[in-house]
Amino acid sequence: MTPPSAVLHRHLHRVPYLASSGKGSYITLEDGRRILDATGGAAVSCLGHGHESVTQAMVSQITQLSYCHTAFFSIKPFEELAAFLRDSTGGRMSKVYIVGSGSEAMEAAMKLARQYYLELDNPQSQRTRFIARKQSYHGITLGALSMGGHTFRRQPFEPILLPNVSHVSPCNAYRGRRDGESDADYVARLADELDGEFRRLGPETVCAFVAEPVVGAALGCVPSVPGYLTAMKSVCDKYGALFILDEVMSGMGRCGTLHTWEQEDVVPDMQTIGKGLGGGYAPVAGLLIGEKIVNALDKGTGSFRHGHTYQGHPVSSAAALAVQKVIQGENLLENVRKMGDVLQSELKMRLSSHPHVGDIRGKGLFWGIEFVKNKITKEPFDPSLGIGYKIQDKGLTPPYGISIYGGQGTADGIQGDHVLLAPPYNTTKEEIVLIAELVQRVVEDTFTEVE
Numbered sequence: 001m002t003p004p005s006a007v008l009h010r011h012l013h014r015v016p017y018l019a020s021s022g023k024g025s026y027i028t029l030e031d032g033r034r035i036l037d038a039t040g041g042a043a044v045s046c047l048g049h050g051h052e053s054v055t056q057a058m059v060s061q062i063t064q065l066s067y068c069h070t071a072f073f074s075i076k077p078f079e080e081l082a083a084f085l086r087d088s089t090g091g092r093m094s095k096v097y098i099v100g101s102g103s104e105a106m107e108a109a110m111k112l113a114r115q116y117y118l119e120l121d122n123p124q125s126q127r128t129r130f131i132a133r134k135q136s137y138h139g140i141t142l143g144a145l146s147m148g149g150h151t152f153r154r155q156p157f158e159p160i161l162l163p164n165v166s167h168v169s170p171c172n173a174y175r176g177r178r179d180g181e182s183d184a185d186y187v188a189r190l191a192d193e194l195d196g197e198f199r200r201l202g203p204e205t206v207c208a209f210v211a212e213p214v215v216g217a218a219l220g221c222v223p224s225v226p227g228y229l230t231a232m233k234s235v236c237d238k239y240g241a242l243f244i245l246d247e248v249m250s251g252m253g254r255c256g257t258l259h260t261w262e263q264e265d266v267v268p269d270m271q272t273i274g275k276g277l278g279g280g281y282a283p284v285a286g287l288l289i290g291e292k293i294v295n296a297l298d299k300g301t302g303s304f305r306h307g308h309t310y311q312g313h314p315v316s317s318a319a320a321l322a323v324q325k326v327i328q329g330e331n332l333l334e335n336v337r338k339m340g341d342v343l344q345s346e347l348k349m350r351l352s353s354h355p356h357v358g359d360i361r362g363k364g365l366f367w368g369i370e371f372v373k374n375k376i377t378k379e380p381f382d383p384s385l386g387i388g389y390k391i392q393d394k395g396l397t398p399p400y401g402i403s404i405y406g407g408q409g410t411a412d413g414i415q416g417d418h419v420l421l422a423p424p425y426n427t428t429k430e431e432i433v434l435i436a437e438l439v440q441r442v443v444e445d446t447f448t449e450v451e
């Protein structure tokens with residue numbers, strides 16, 4: 001008998017499949033089975049697996065210098081990566097802070113937001129509060145979890161979460177827009193709600209408003225409607241608060257432009273990035289910081305009071321730099337947009353008429369499908385059925401062999417099950433069609449079993 005796993009897996013009594021290798025869009029299991037990786041984990045593997053120029057850059061870096069502390073040393077790939085990221089914003093972000101995970105990036109954003117107001121020649125600043133959104137996810141550490149509105153992940157820890165974060169409605173056209181309401185009216189209503197929350201809290205007490213431009217894990221890929229980000233930024237500007245975008249999942253090319261905010265030409269004061277930055281080759285994430293914050297630091301204490309042992313890690317920096325060079329060099333953002341269109345039409349053609357598919361939405365190569373019990377009323381399934389997770393599990397079993405990211409919306413009575421799809425940026429039309437075919441089969445077969 002095999003001894004029980006020593007790993008504290010997510011589910012104590014369910015050890016995940018043992019994976020042994022990966023190439024391109026496929027992961028091979030220890031038993032030889034190949035799995036089509038249609039999600040790159042949680043929208044991480046933007047170049048697929050085993051990309052040679054990335055692995056070579058990492059090997060070269062680790063042989064030259066495996067580690068150094070960023071308080072004492074900098075290294076070329078770290079400097080080059082930061083310069084690349086700054087320049088990718090057209091200089092609208094002026095400094096870059098590189099860490100190991102999206103949660104760390106969010107913690108850094110929160111602390112820097114607070115420090116910014118102290119640096120503005122105001123040691124007595126009352127700005128200590130944050131406004132975030134319900135049905136959002138910003139990470140798992142206590143600060144980041146406090147920002148998120150993912151009820152299921154927050155629930156056991158509620159008593160130890162930060163008390164200075166409040167949550168307004170997200171922009172969720174499928175669930176939140178009223179019948180007959182235009183995009184403009186919906187946006188105006190959400191802006192009004194945010195304005196009201198500022199006034200309720202006292203605008204002079206708020207550091208920042210934080211939002212994902214496309215909600216990932218909490219809702220199953222929900223893009224905000226046109227005009228939303230601009231309207232939210234105006235409310236922040238009106239009250240002198242910072243506008244922070246969490247692009248950890250939706251950014252770095254996933255939605256067809258390197259930064260999702262480029263599509264609405266609205267520039268955040270700070271922006272977190274993660275998954276697509278290093279494509280899973282190394283743990284790496286970052287915080288892009290706008291000029292006014294950097295200037296305040298510059299004129300003030302001159303240092304950010306924050307730091308991690310592994311920030312700007314040499315191998316992570318080399319991996320991320322190599323990933324970004326491939327994306328740029330191979331013009332992969334165009335492929336994201338083209339293949340995204342194919343994925344959209346394949347999914348809609350195959351699944352729109354399914355009696356339990358309520359909504360198919362996304363951008364670029366980031367797509368979500370929401371399942372409902374009743375298509376007319378949008379009534380969700382009983383959450384205990386775990387439809388999204390059932391689809392994820394079935395996908396991994398023979399004969400399907402596809403990795404689909406299943407989830408469940410949480411908060412405010414919204415319990416819609418969903419799945420996420422996030423193929424690599426260098427995918428092909430054949431792969432996209434195969435993904436759509438397999439998703440269709442897995443979804444249909446799951447519902448045949450459930451009903």
Ligand code: PLP
Pocket residue numbers: 042100101102103104106137138139140212216217246247248249250274285
């Ligand atoms: N922010 C968003 C939008 C995310 O989707 C995630 C992770 O899924 C995070 C932050 C946290 O990132 P990490 O899991 O790397 O800590």
